[in-house]
Amino acid sequence: MLCSNCGKNSARNYVKLREGKKVELVLCPECYKRLYPERDEGDFFTQFLGNTGIKKSKACPNCGTRLSDYRKTGLLGCADCYATFREELTPTVRYIQWEVRHVGKRPTSNAEEKYDFVRTLVRERDVLLAKLDEAAAEGQHALVLSIQEELDRINQKLNEEEEE
């Protein structure tokens, strides 16, 4: 297989991440070094994950994602994965981001307090909307009206919550 850039030398496969997507490159080492001078040559998944002696059995206790899954997709399974694999991920993060310490904006609101309340209302609304479709399809006009009243009540509560 020849280099897709110079077309002369024999190529190797490289993987780069672009906006979260894996891009496969077929380049000779010379062209790779020239086109991507800021990186050492090599597949960083292999470089950083393949050689760290990761135990394949380790899985996120919350979602069950394993590091081998991450190596395949480039994606973690849930927020807890970062805590579970912090040690193993830190070199990868440093490689991708050059830094491992966030210095920007952080959440400030008291969202935790409102979250459960709003979520309960949204769940109730979803159930009522399904019932409304059913009642309308069956032509149960009285039921449709009472469900609509209930939905109005929930929407009003949601708006009140948001305005606070």
Added chain:
Amino acid sequence: MRGSVIQTFESVAVSTRIRLARNFKDYPFPNLLMKSSHAEEMAEEITGLIAAELSRVDNFVLYRMKGLSDEAAAFLKERNLISRELILNRAVSAALVSEDEIISVMINEEDHIREQYFMKGFDLAKAYERVVGIDEAIADSIPFAFDEDFGYLTACPTNLGTGLRASVMLFLPAVSRRGIMRRVAADLTRSGLTVRGAYGEGSGTEGDLFQVSNEMTLGLSEEEILELVERAVSTMTEMEIRERERMKVEGGMALCDKLRRALGVLSNCCVLSEREFIERTADVKLGLALGILGCEQGGDAGMSALDDLLVAMRPANINRLSGEALSEEGQNEYRAQHVVHALSDLQLYY
């Protein structure tokens, strides 16, 4: 008629996009959520929570992707309101789009929430300010996944930290045609930026449009990221204008002929493929930028109108405009007819 080379930012920076990536802390990330037997309920809940928060900010139209035809999805994508990945995740994904089509919030793309502000021209600060407004509204009752070290947590580590991607679309015909784009791209990469063709991953120099954005999202504050991109755009704008001046000096009759011919084709064609339209429009825009071609409303206004036309003449947008599901041949004829009229209205001249 010959004018001088346009020196404005607007003649180079076509559009600005700011995107923030956020996730709920207690739902699996979309790639895993999709595989769950409760995928539909979770997706509905996430969508409902975000929609409830956004309803007080502005009027948003909710598109549930699974209920959307391929044609309607392509239409939104061509208008930069949704991404290819959102369409791929259609079983669980949705989009909330503001009525003026400037703000879109993608739900269950690669992350639970992708907040985006897209505007014509170049104004990173304004675009960021608007996205922050959306972000804070959603954050009011949704606790985002956040880590002291890694910042806002995202499905892919490439978006960790701020979750901020600031992108500016640049029209770089002179730099690109001089063959120095690769060198420029390498310089940008060394500064923590990335540049790619406007028509997506792996696209080449079609339309001489390139998207410059920050590669790193962690370890820099939001302001530092915006400054980095702003500096790069300023430098590239200066470089492009200098190259345009050189091009005009060196180009002679051959350049003049090429640009006038492009205007001739667009003003008189009967059949116009998308590829040819993109290429010829880039030439006409370059003609306006160099002052080799003119526009009654001014060169900048002419270029801006042509940028709008580039979006309006994409396949799904043509079908929407014509009200028919046209074949490729039908679209090429429709495009030609529409472009001839549009250019006549614009009153371009040489």
